Amino acid sequence: MYDRILVPTDGSTATREAAKHAIDVAGKYGATVHALYVVGTERLERSDATREELEVEGREATEALVDRADDAGVDVVTAIEDGRPSDRILEYVDDEDVDLVVMGTRGRTGVGRVLLGSVAERVVRRADVPVMTVRASGERAVETAEEAVAVARDALEAEGHDDASVTEEPYRAANTWIVRAEGDGDAFNVHVDPSSGDTSVARIRRRD
Structure with a gap:
């Protein structure tokens, strides 16, 4: 059913949860996972982070996904690209003939950081392939x-x-x-x- 599964990642709890689901699905269908980190133009404009720092963050995020997939015997392709996150995700879907997108519904927050929730919403509305959204387990109260x-x-x-x-x-x-x-x-x-x-x-x- 699926050959190529895309996981946009920023290393956050939400995208780690999405990666787990993507790896599980890939293992079931023998698919390849594509881990994509986008050096967002909005974040560069709104924060003190440099492009080099964000590229390092991207390598760490995608390599963490590779490590997890290796343990499950799933192949991974990694990519770090520039642009508006939702646009680059949709372009990657077309360029790589992706069958399924798996996204966390919440990303890193704070000054200058992109809210992955809004990115996921745009991808869901515009994508021509199925989009699976995964809510982070961290989005709940920790009372005990x-x-x-x-x-x-x-x-x-x-x-x-x-x-x-x-x-x-x-x-x-x-x-x-x-x-x-x-x-x-x-x-x-x-x-x-x-x-x-x-x-x-x-x-x-x-x-x-």
């Missing part, structure tokens, strides 16, 4: 320590720390959960937003 641990484990796994373990009970500081973990010889503080489930991972420097 147990939920914070689960979200933190997912964040660490997404960064390649599959064997990380939580070392103490999570606690609330200001408006965030802090989950302490260790893995691969490193220690981490995972900050979890209780209202959205968004995460950030901070490596703790060890003192000799």
Whole structure:
């Protein structure tokens, strides 16, 4: 049914969730996944990020998807392109004869960042191929320590720390959960937003 599946990615929780679904579908049908990162013109204009920094971010995002797909035995093609994200996604669909687009419904937010939700909406309206939208699991309240641990484990796994373990009970500081973990010889503080489930991972420097 599907031969070429496109996953636009920015490395965020939403696009990681979309990547999981795309890899599952590709594995079922023997399809190739195309991981596309767009260096958005809007983001360049509205933020202090340079093109080189965004290209580095794009390589990290697409390579993370390659690593996940390799584990599942799925082939991946990567691309980093410039332009308006929705336009470039639709052009890529036509150029590469894509059969299915899998997109997260929420991307990175903040000053100068593109809201992937609006990009997904434009792609859904204009695409001539099926578009599967995947809502990020982080778009829910994190009300308990147990939920914070689960979200933190997912964040660490997404960064390649599959064997990380939580070392103490999570606690609330200001408006965030802090989950302490260790893995691969490193220690981490995972900050979890209780209202959205968004995460950030901070490596703790060890003192000799």
